[in-house]
Amino acid sequence: MKVDRSKLKKSSSEVPADCKVLIDKLKSLSTDDLCKELKDIKTWTYGKCELYHWADILDIFDAILEKSCTKENDKKWTLYxxxxxxxxxxxxxxxxxxxxxxxxxxSFSRHLYNSMDHLTTLLTSCDMSTVLYVLNLLYVFSKRSNFISRMNPEKKQGLVLRLIHLAE
Known part of the structure; x- marks a missing residue:
């Protein structure tokens, strides 16, 4: 799901200049160029800022996650x-x-992240690289915030069930 703009609130914090440059650059790229640009970012050198500054980028990412999660009619178990x-x-x-x-x-204000449903679906991927990258992202959420523990009970239960299936 796209970032819930109703949760967005104006903050007194300014977007760090280097973050703003990166945000503007990523927003303007085609999908091919976006992949190349993201691949070149190995470490974070952009300062810490509120996640809501990244809402437009997260919406772009969400659309790609959603496309990746769709299932073909004739292959009901295979993700796109x-x-x-x-x-x-x-x-x-x-x-x-x-x-x-x-x-x-x-970043902070992580509660704005709204693509957890897609991450849960991606845990069903038959590609272990995808599963490992999703698990890494979930790990970052769990070590840096109480985001997962504060999730909607239904979404949290779905995530827990997927993780249990992986553990088995």
Whole structure:
């Protein structure tokens, strides 16, 4: 789901200049260029800022996560990102998951993140790289905030069930 703009509130904090430059750059890129740009960001050097400054980027990411999670009618168990011929989408998905983990680790107001349903679905991927990147992002959430413990009970239960299935 896209960032819930009703939860957004104006803050007195300014977007750090380097964050603003990166946000503006990422918003202007095509999907191919977005993948290349995200791949080049290995460590976080952009300062810490509120997650709501990244709402437009998170909405772009959410659309890609949603596309990756769709299931084909004739292959009900296979996620779109796992179908043959979707290598570019898979690479972009992995870069988004990796970058989002960096972003969450270096931001606050994490309660604005609204793509947990997609992450739960991606845990069903047949590609273990995807599952590992999702688990890494969930780990960042769990170590940096009480986001997971404060999730809606239904969503939290769905996540817990997926994690139990993986553990088995």
């Amino acid at each position: 990102c796992d179908l043959p011929g979707n290598d570019q989408l898979k690479q972009l998905l992995l870069e988004i998951l990796r970058f989002t983990a960096l972003l969450i680790e270096h």
